[in-house]
Amino acid sequence: MIDKIEKAGISGAGGAGFPTFFKLGAKAEYYIINAAECEPLLESDRNIMLRNAEKIISGIKKVKKIIDFKKAYIGIKQKNTDCGELLKKFIDVDYIEVKILKNIYPSGDEQVMIYEILGKIVPEGGIPLNIGVIVNNVETVYRIEKAISENEVFNKRYVTVNGEIEKPCVMELPLGISFSDILEFAGKKKGINYIAIDGGPMMGKITDIKDGVVKKTTSGILFLSENHELILRKTQSIKNIFAQAQASCCNCMTCTELCSRYLIGHRMEPHKIMRALCSQNFDEKIFEYATLCSECNICELYACPINLSPKTVNQFLKEKFRKEGKKINIKKDSYEAPEERSGRQIPSDRIINRLDIKKYYKKLEFKDEIPEFTKVFLKLSQHIGAPSKPIVSVGQNVKKGDIIAEKNGNLSMPLHSSVDGKVVEVGSDTIIIEVSI
Ligand code: SF4
Ligand code: SF4
Structure with missing residues (x-):
């Protein structure tokens, strides 16, 4: 089964694009299906559940055969309780359960979701597997089912x-x-x-x-x-962001008090990073802390009372840290979420109003x-790992579902045509296919 998932080119549909065959290559006690539709305004998970409930449950049963989990939880926000009720109609085993989560942001962050469902905390700089959990997005589970039962590619x-x-x-x-x-x-x-x-x-x-x-x-x-306003906030130059932070950050700590990673017990304290930026006094710890940021954007788009941008500063430092080839070394022995966590969670409605x-x-x-449409532009890098390697040439006719670029290393993925057509360009990062009329 894992072969079919790999050949279908399935990578995570919910975030970083981690190759699914690789993730399911490990054993885990818990399998969490992330159907929280974390971001306001998005309704893709909701619609996929309403249209494919039976297939999603069938996909979870297939994953059980691969990773032999003890229990699977489908995490769904309260706003989509109807989807949960629909899924329940197809659950005929005791190892799959629907968990209704509060309408808070970011309940779809996998580490936040794990805490909400299992009360477990992924270690700093770690992954869910460190605590015996594998998380897949609900669309990924649907694609797994389609790949195994119908040989359908992603x-x-x-x-x-x-x-x-x-x-x-x-x-x-x-x-x-x-x-x-x-x-x-x-x-x-x-x-x-x-x-x-x-x-x-x-x-x-x-x-x-x-x-x-x-x-x-x-x-x-x-x-x-x-x-x-949202576009203006997201298109500010890094120079402006740094200048504003240095001129105006009063170190009030609100960004840290509401930080989603701080609230699961990680030492992610964006106000300290802003303080270091203001004093230009960066020690190794500051870089390490920046790597703990999930980029949920609460600090920047919701928490800061004067619209500063701690997330972008973290992102900048994280990238610098990565380019310098430094390794994170900040694991604690145990983790505990702060007591004030539940009172500091942010209802999605408030985010919607603020934005x-x-x-x-x-x-x-x-x-x-x-x-x-007349053309598709298929990116060779749609997943973590090396970009796929083209195996088609200009002028070649391809059918929908044909492989057009192959795996190029361990974490790489194959890429398939999404249309019937003719290859008109094979570039360094994109294959362009003209659609047959
Ligand atoms: S970035 Fe904003 S919220 Fe954070 S410490 Fe500075 S002023 Fe306060
Ligand atoms: S973006 Fe801000 S709130 Fe979110 S994890 Fe990073 S520092 Fe914390």
């Missing part, structure tokens, strides 16, 4: 399309379809210069419309005006129809 995915557009919805889109084709379909409004966010409003990445394409990790696309995105927050319907 060449399309559920994507929420939302923002300042006429027709927000959820669709199952072919990998490689461009953001510009999607925006045309979703209904542009007059007089808006659009910028896209690939992902949700909190953790999503700013993407130029002309460069954006759907990847295995694209759970949602938000199309917003270039003048929206000025309430008008986009609604239940979204699934659309069977998809945008018209």
Whole structure:
């Protein structure tokens, strides 16, 4: 079974794109299915559960045969309790349970979810497997089921399309379809210069419309005006961010008090990093602490009363630390979440109000129809690990599902065509296929 998952090119659909065959190569006591739809405005997990509940349960049973877990928990936010009720109808074994989680952000962060469900804490710098847990996103489980039962490869995915557009919805889109084709379909409004966010409003990445394409990790696309406050916050230059921090940070500690990793007992204290930035006094510990940041963005987009950007500072230091080839060495013997944790959790509604995105927050319907498109742009790197290695050449005809790039090392993944068509370009990072008419 693991062979089929590998050959289907399945990597994590919920975040970093970790190759699924590799993750399921270990044994674990607990298997957690992350269906929390952590980010406000995204509805992809919700729609995948409503349409495929039986297949998701069947996928979990298949994973049981691979990793022999003792218990599987499906973590779902209260707002999607109806999805939980639907899944329960297909659960006929005692080792699968639906867990309803509070509507807080970031309950879909895998370490936060593990704490909420099992009361266990992943060690600093560690992974869930360190405490006997494997976590997969709900779409990943669905893809596992499709790969094993129907030999289907991972060449399309559920994507929420939302923002300042006429027709927000959820669709199952072919990998490689461009953001510009999607925006045309979703209904542009007059007089808006659009910028896209690939992902949700909190953790999503700013993407130029002309460069954006759907990847295995694209759970949602938000199309917003270039003048929206969220876009302005996310496009500040690092120079400005540093200057503002040095001029204005009063070290009030609010960023630390609300930090999602601090609240599970990790020594992630962003105010100390800001203090070090102000005094330009960086010791090794500061770099190490920065690596503990999950980039949930609570500190930057919610906590700081004067709109400073601790997350971006952490990100910068983390990258510097990585480039210098330094290793994290900060594990404690035991961990305990602070007592004040429950009172400091942030309801998703408050995040929605703070980010000025309430008008986009609604239940979204699934659309069977998809945008018209003439080309797909398939990225060779849609997963952690080395990019896939092209095995097609310009002019070659390919069918939907054909392998077009192969695994290129241990953690690498194969890539498949998402359309019937002709290869028109094989670049260093993208294969372009023109769709057959
Ligand atoms: S970054 Fe903001 S929240 Fe954090 S210590 Fe400075 S002023 Fe306070
Ligand atoms: S982004 Fe901010 S709140 Fe989130 S883990 Fe990092 S430091 Fe903590």
